[in-house]
Amino acid sequence: MAGARDIKRKIKSVSNTRQITKAMELVSTSKLRKAKSKLDITKPYFDTVLETIKSVIQNEKSLKHRFLTKRESKNTLYIVITADRGLCGGYNSNILKESVKQIAADDTNVKLITIGKQSKNFFKNSLNKTIKSYTHISESPEFSDARQIAGIALKMYDEELIDEIKLIYTRMISSLSLVATTLTLLPVEVDMEKEKDAVNDEMKDLVSYEPSAEEVLDFIIPKYIESVIYGALIESSAAEQSARRIAMENASDNADEMIDELTLTYNKARQSAITQEITEIVGGAEALK
Amino acid sequence: MSSKIHLEIVTPDKNFYSDDVQMFVIETTEGEIGVLNDHEPLVTPVSTGHIWIDIGDSGKEKNASCSKGFLTISDNIATVVVDSAEWQEEIDIERAKKSKDRAKKLLDARTEEIDVIRAKASLKRAINRIRISDLE
Numbered sequence: 001m002a003g004a005r006d007i008k009r010k011i012k013s014v015s016n017t018r019q020i021t022k023a024m025e026l027v028s029t030s031k032l033r034k035a036k037s038k039l040d041i042t043k044p045y046f047d048t049v050l051e052t053i054k055s056v057i058q059n060e061k062s063l064k065h066r067f068l069t070k071r072e073s074k075n076t077l078y079i080v081i082t083a084d085r086g087l088c089g090g091y092n093s094n095i096l097k098e099s100v101k102q103i104a105a106d107d108t109n110v111k112l113i114t115i116g117k118q119s120k121n122f123f124k125n126s127l128n129k130t131i132k133s134y135t136h137i138s139e140s141p142e143f144s145d146a147r148q149i150a151g152i153a154l155k156m157y158d159e160e161l162i163d164e165i166k167l168i169y170t171r172m173i174s175s176l177s178l179v180a181t182t183l184t185l186l187p188v189e190v191d192m193e194k195e196k197d198a199v200n201d202e203m204k205d206l207v208s209y210e211p212s213a214e215e216v217l218d219f220i221i222p223k224y225i226e227s228v229i230y231g232a233l234i235e236s237s238a239a240e241q242s243a244r245r246i247a248m249e250n251a252s253d254n255a256d257e258m259i260d261e262l263t264l265t266y267n268k269a270r271q272s273a274i275t276q277e278i279t280e281i282v283g284g285a286e287a288l289k
Numbered sequence: 290m291s292s293k294i295h296l297e298i299v300t301p302d303k304n305f306y307s308d309d310v311q312m313f314v315i316e317t318t319e320g321e322i323g324v325l326n327d328h329e330p331l332v333t334p335v336s337t338g339h340i341w342i343d344i345g346d347s348g349k350e351k352n353a354s355c356s357k358g359f360l361t362i363s364d365n366i367a368t369v370v371v372d373s374a375e376w377q378e379e380i381d382i383e384r385a386k387k388s389k390d391r392a393k394k395l396l397d398a399r400t401e402e403i404d405v406i407r408a409k410a411s412l413k414r415a416i417n418r419i420r421i422s423d424l425e
Contacts (some may be wrong), residue, residue: 045299050372052361056332094304144374207330207363210319219318219334220359223370230301 004273007266011259018255024087025248028241031139032175035238036139039172046231053224056217057188059207065214066158067221070187075109075151077131077162078119079185081169081232082116083138083240089250091170091178091243092118098180099168111162113149115233131156146230149164153254157186165225169232170239176246178239183232185225293345294326294362298355298369305374306353315360315369330363331346335371337413339421352377354421356414380422389415 057068068142081101082092096119103110112130114120118175132152137145156162165185209216293309314323316338335358342351358371390414396405 041303042301044304045301045370048297048299048368052332052359052368052370054406055363147372207332210317210331210333214331215318216334216359220332223359 004266004269007262007269011262011266013264014255014258018252021255022247025245025252027185028245028248032238032241033247035140035234035241039234041236042156042231046227047214049220049224049227053188055207056209056220065217065226067217068188069187070286071160071163073108073163075111075162076106076166077111077113077156079113079149079153079165079167079229080115080119081138081167081236082114082119082122083236083259084117084135086118087247088240088244089247091240092116094178094180095119095168095170096122098182102166102168102182110165111156113153132243138233138240141230141233141237143226143230144228150222150226150229153185154225166239167229167232169236172235172239172242175242183228185228188221188224197198197284203228264277291368294324294328295366296342296369298340298353298371298374300327300371306342308344310342312343313367315325315339315355317360324362324367326365328362328365328367332359332361334359335369337410337417339417339424340369340374344391352421352424354380354418356417367406375418377421377424380418382419382422385418385422386416389419 078099080095082095086092099119110129112123112126114130114133116138117135120130120135122158123130134145134149153162153165157165164187165192167183167184167185169181171181172178293311294313295308296310296313297307298305312323312325314321316336318334318336322333335355337355337356340353340355342353343349345349353374353376355369355371355374358369361368361370388411392408392415395408396412
């Protein structure tokens with residue numbers, strides 16, 4: 001059995017660690033609250049954009065547009081969103097695993113835009129693939145960041161340097177269930193909902209586009225890309241905080257458990273030391289008789 | 290049937306406005322349009338400019354500035370989705386003036402092309418804000 005003093009030192013070190021994990025838990029709890037409220041605020045904007053684009057595409061099925069037609073895929077751009085910092089459980093590794101899986105399954109030429117230090121470092125060795133890395137934006141993303149990223153991606157798409165754009169980010173289904181997801185941004189894939197009844201279709205045909213449907217799409221699709229990227233950034237930042245909170249909560253719980261066990265061992269060690277001392281004194285006194 | 294149209298203005302940071310209005314005028318890429326109730330379904334881009342809202346009953350009018358986005362109208366609901374929007378009285382003139390000067394300087398210097406496009410957009414936004422805050 002380790003000496004009482006050693007155990008005491010260990011208890012101290014564990015409780016110091018616990019202090020840190022507890023503090024980090026509290027910090028990410030409050031950050032999570034902020035991120036979640038931001039998520040709630042952006043939701044209506046995001047939904048409106050999505051709805052508009054859906055209805056335009058559904059109405060104008062015959063429309064040929066460069067953002068809608070599939071090209072032969074030679075180059076694919078992946079936008080990978082991770083955190084800047086670690087200590088958040090499987091959050092980063094899940095995203096990186098998902099992106100490795102996607103890239104391995106992809107036989108086209110892969111290009112990357114990474115967001116967050118973790119993915120930047122992860123893809124460091126394939127530097128020729130990384131076009132641009134953004135760091136320090138994943139914790140509190142701004143709309144202008146999303147606009148910039150979308151701008152680069154769309155420019156490359158227009159110049160036919162890339163034929164597909166995919167976004168890999170973490171979806172937050174609930175605060176306990178975080179899923180790494182891949183989403184195709186371009187060409188736009190709007191899952192056509194079940195054909196609405198004829199009357200409704202006829203009504204919708206009357207929608208007018210000014211100046212023309214093509215030009216409206218020219219304008220709206222980049223907006224859609226921007227808002228999807230923005231939405232993904234916001235959702236990822238909330239997911240990161242949520243993952244970190246859970247990881248730190250577990251760490252604090254484990255530390256508590258360890259402290260309990262160590263305290264028990266310490267008490268046992270102390271008790272046996274006292275017993276031994278008494279036995280020695282009694283034994284000594286006995287010998288003197 | 291009410292003689293009003295429901296207007297919603299959404300930006301990425303907030304739900305800017307949501308109420309029934311008598312009429313509103315907005316600047317599209319094709320020019321200003323006024324929208325009354327029972328407007329035909331429409332989708333159109335909105336340019337950086339001015340939104341004028343007539344609420345009706347109380348006779349109150351509101352002025353706001355907005356940046357690029359788009360407008361959709363269907364079922365007597367008008368939705369304006371823009372990058373940013375501010376009420377006339379909320380505009381920070383000092384900030385707008387500063388960004389106007391900054392954009393002008395950038396344009397005079399003329400470095401890379403992407404900078405020019407951004408600076409022009411920023412200049413346009415700043416001038417628009419200043420213009421709207423000066424409206425009666």
